[in-house]
Amino acid sequence: MSNGREYPRAYERPVARPTRAAEAEVRRSNAAVPVAVAVVIVGLYLGQYTFLAPGVLGVVLLVSGFSFLSTRLNPLSPHFYLTRKPSWAAVGAVFLGALGLLAYAYSLLPAGTRIPPL
Numbered sequence: 001m002s003n004g005r006e007y008p009r010a011y012e013r014p015v016a017r018p019t020r021a022a023e024a025e026v027r028r029s030n031a032a033v034p035v036a037v038a039v040v041i042v043g044l045y046l047g048q049y050t051f052l053a054p055g056v057l058g059v060v061l062l063v064s065g066f067s068f069l070s071t072r073l074n075p076l077s078p079h080f081y082l083t084r085k086p087s088w089a090a091v092g093a094v095f096l097g098a099l100g101l102l103a104y105a106y107s108l109l110p111a112g113t114r115i116p117p118l
Contacts, residue, residue, distance in 0.1 A: 027084050028085055028087040030087050032068065032093065036097040039060070039101075040057075040101060047104055047105065047108055051108035053105075054105040054108065055102060058102035058104075058105060059102070061095075061101065064098075065098055068090070
């Protein structure tokens with residue numbers, strides 16, 4: 001019988017806590033996806049006028065994608081430092097947008113243009 005007293009802490013039911021994998025997934029952000037989509041749309045629009053704009057924006061997205069992989073620095077955000085790491089889907093969207101813009105810029109090159117080897 002408990003006599004109305006509290007049980008000692010050793011006898012309490014353990015509180016279910018989420019696993020570390022679930023906590024890590026909750027802490028990741030998808031905020032880079034709309035920014036990447038907006039940059040791709042702007043690059044496609046500016047590609048009507050010059051082939052340099054999609055190329056430059058593609059390189060910016062590529063650098064941002066590598067920055068997402070290495071640290072939490074984000075050159076596209078106004079605060080420049082993310083409070084949460086981007087999700088893998090967001091990193092994939094940034095890389096996919098970068099490769100799409102670079103391919104589009106390459107397709108816009110004039111026919112006789114030769115790209116020098118690196």
